[in-house]
Amino acid sequence: MARKISQVGINLIKQFEGCQLKAYKCPAEVWTIGIGHTGTVDGKPVAAGMTITMQKAEQLLADSLEKRYEPAVRKLGDLNQNQYDALVSFCYNLGPGIFKGRLLTAIKDKDWCNVADQLLLYNKAAGKVLAGLTRRREAEARLFLKPVAVQEDxxxxxxxxxxxxxxxxxxxxxxxxxxxxxxxxxxxxxxxxxxxxxxxxxxxxxxxxxxxxxxxxxxxxxxxxxxxxxxx
Incomplete structure (x- = not known):
């Protein structure tokens, strides 16, 4: 059974993405809508003037996590739930192609402390360090390193x-x-x-x-x- 993002991970994404029902440009100058959604809505690119409902925003988040972002994290190998949730949030913010270079090497080597350190480096947009991204990376790194409570199966x-x-x-x-x-x-x-x-x-x-x-x-x-x- 493939691992799925938990409510903890979803809440982390929502906390930092926020939700805007009218299209806006993010700090990276990308048109965005809902809970950090980019790309298309019902086949139409997100663009100025587009609006959606809260229900649609939730649907877009769930669909994009399932179809685009979670598959990218599953390919990384066996992760515990906290590690998985943290990396899905990270991936949702930066895209499925972000797992490369030193970060990918650290994940493959299961060098977990180094993975957390690598996450912290991705706090810039358009070449500038953003306080919001710094806080998000710190939250993701904390979750990544947080031990999972062992419950009897x-x-x-x-x-x-x-x-x-x-x-x-x-x-x-x-x-x-x-x-x-x-x-x-x-x-x-x-x-x-x-x-x-x-x-x-x-x-x-x-x-x-x-x-x-x-x-x-x-x-x-x-x-x-x-x-x-x-x-x-």
Whole structure:
């Protein structure tokens, strides 16, 4: 299951973007409307004189996050919820192409403190440091480094225990928590479940290539374990 931005991340975006129902030019001289929306509205470019409703502003935010900005952050690899939310806010402000250079290297290396430091550098518009952007980058960096409260995943734990009893898995602790999941064990798990082809046939998984090419993450494996545990 792909990670989605939480309400914490959405609130962060709204806090700094604000909402204007009449088109305006942002500090970078780009026509903008609603909650920081640029581009088009119902096929028409945002331009002077355009107005929208609050409902439309919320819809534009949700649609653009789902279709443009969240996919760019998902490509970065396995992030916790706070890291993901912070980077989606960052990406929404600066565009999907922003993940490059030293920032991208730090993310790939999982050098989290360096990632937060890199975020702070993006506080300029038209070459000038803006106080609003500085505050936003500081808020995103704080959220990025904020530990995620660990909550027991009751559904996953119950499913893992069932598979342990059925001898599908042998190391229970490797599967009871998404944060402790051992992805290097997944090929063995798939084998014990009957193999990828069998799982496709039983409609436990639908994207065969995802598993064959090891493009899965912990969320995918969580869903697999839970769904398989419900087999008779």
């Amino acid at each position: 009751v559904e996953l734990k119950r499913a893992a225990q069932l598979l342990y009893k059925r001898k599908i898995i042998s190391v229970l602790g490797a599967w009871e928590s998404i944060d402790n999941m051992k992805l290097e064990y997944v090929p063995g798990l798939l084998k014990n479940m009957g193999g990828i082809d069998r799982l496709v046939k039983d409609k436990i998984i639908s994207d065969k290539l995802l598993w064959e090419y090891k493009q899965y993450n912990a969320s995918h494996v969580r869903a697999l374990i839970i769904k398989y545990s419900k087999l008779g």
